Amino acid sequence: MKKIFTLILFTILLVSCNGSSDKYVLRSSVGKVNKVMVVTQSSDWNGDIGKEIRNSFGELMVGLPQPESTLSVSQVAPNGFNTMMKVSRNIMIIGVSDKEEFYIKNDIYASPQTIVYVYAKDDAGVVALFKKHEKEIIKTFLESDIRYTQNLFSKSKLDETQFKTIQNLGISLTINDKFNYVDDTGNFLWLRQHLSSGIAKTGSNNILIYSVPLEDGIQVSDSIVAIRNKIGKEHIPGSDAETMYMITEEAYTPFTFDAEIDGKIAYETRGKWEVKNDFMAGPFINYTVVDEKNKRLIVFEGFTYAPSVNKRAFIFELEAIAKSMKIK
Template identity: 20%
Template sequence: MKKFFSIAIISLFLISCTQLKPKATGDETEIITYVDSLLYTQIQDPLKSTFQRLLYTPQPESLFIIKPEFQIYSIDNLKTRKNIMFVSTLDNKSDIGLYVSNMLDPASRELVEKDSAFLFIKKDLWSKGQIIVVLVSKDKETLLKHLTKDRNEIYLYFRDEFFKRELDAIYSEGHNKKDIERYFLKKYGWTIFVQHDYYIAKDSAEEKFVWLRRRTPEDMERFIFIHWIDSVENPYKFFNQVWIAEKRNELTRKFYRTTRDDAWVVIADDPESIKYLYFFPVNFNGRYAIRVQGLWRFNDFTGGGPFISYVFYDENQKRIYFIDGSIFAPRYEKKKLVIQIDALLHTFKTAGSGEIASH
């Protein structure tokens, strides 16, 4: 298995712990990429394929955009950016190539020469909330190999940092509706961070269903629902793609209806929505879960958007939880909204799990 090592920065780049670092700035979706211009022409296709992969919302959007920088002297003006990447090879003698070479200590260089490491990471080097990634191999051929073979791992470093920033922002913003959070915990044995502009649209103990809704700005909506099933002895039967899709459609047909009650939300009932429906096994707050990502729409095709669901089992409560976030924002780019609502879902906590006290 390939090992990834934290980057070793020589003293030229070390910043004293006593120095006050500024907060990282810039667009979350831009990756400032320092790369020699000639090397870039040779690797730009796999590099863009790694980071500029499409997210269908339903319009195709790229979560990240590569912003190439071909002159190393611009680094002083860009040290506060959130996402910075250096891409080079040990045999590259350009200014950027030499800069990257000097970032490696002898042990790290040896690992690169042996092709035992190619990806190095440093967080908060010049600014708080910053991630710096160095992709370096002994030659172009080896670099191209990793950009193809290890593209998902490389991508996830930036994606996970984006997600972490959003989660930190949720917890630090304050103004959450603590009374509603306490109400959910006392009544149902779970809680979730309720931002100040969310409200309860449906609360049914009988149906074991809670719907939180946000309608600001007026032409944008975000929905979150929590559904649970009690006294589950065999949870594995619920980790089933067919059951998950059918259960979501059952819930949204009942609760996610238009104001005239003549249309409702559906997924996976036409070739287009099935095409963009993905199921992944993941770790959700320390539990095995199935993550679902795809597109929802009204059954009369009058609107739609992206959604994310998690289905997991709580051992202490003997419950299956189905939590879901949806977005309706026809006039807006939605890639950031998808990350934001995913982070909000990850604030979900259950009683007796030890999670609640940690926040």
């Protein structure tokens, strides 16, 4: 009887590992968004290699009221890179080897997982190779986290068919179901997520969606602030609707970058908002998409109100939602 039980157990394990596709099922990865585990010798981490990594990943994110780095990093030595560590979602393995190599692999020890490899023959070579590819490396980790966040939200997706504005604009978005309706005119949508953790439990993440006509000869990137100020005055009131409304912070010039949403030309603007004649303020991220076919600009804006706490994670979630936009 014992032999029969052992045989059955072995058969079950064999089938579960191989299955019909003969592929091993990877473990689920773990790790916070915007965080990278760096696998390198402690001497390298404390030397020029580590300094270059910290300077690069530690570049401050644009538009936040408090200084916050683009990526957070932790370090583990190669001999400490054990089974538990190998399930981290974002990993960079860097150090001295017998040849120079730079490459990226996905889903090696867990899924989803992104691993960047940087090797050179000496410390100076490692630093040079990392600097050569640093923008690509940062972009790779950020895009990986965008996909990860979008996948999480797709599992608890808000039913967007209930919103007149989304239907009228002919778009779709992957918005998590923690957002609630504030206003939906058919031309303007405002959704709000109440933040429930830490000091930010009195705060909120907000989404605005609307469109404006694409006027001939207009310089889109130069009109973004004026458009959002007009929308703020019309739709985002303060405690006194007559004298208080959301505007772009006057003391801080937003940064605008070229972007792409659903294959269309777009502009990404990061900056700070404030309520005119009041003390409320925070960061915003705005994507203005050029829809030439329909002669319009589609605007997605996310803004955060979370006093006294870091806001990188909140803005990153809004960015992930914006980049899920599909225009029908």
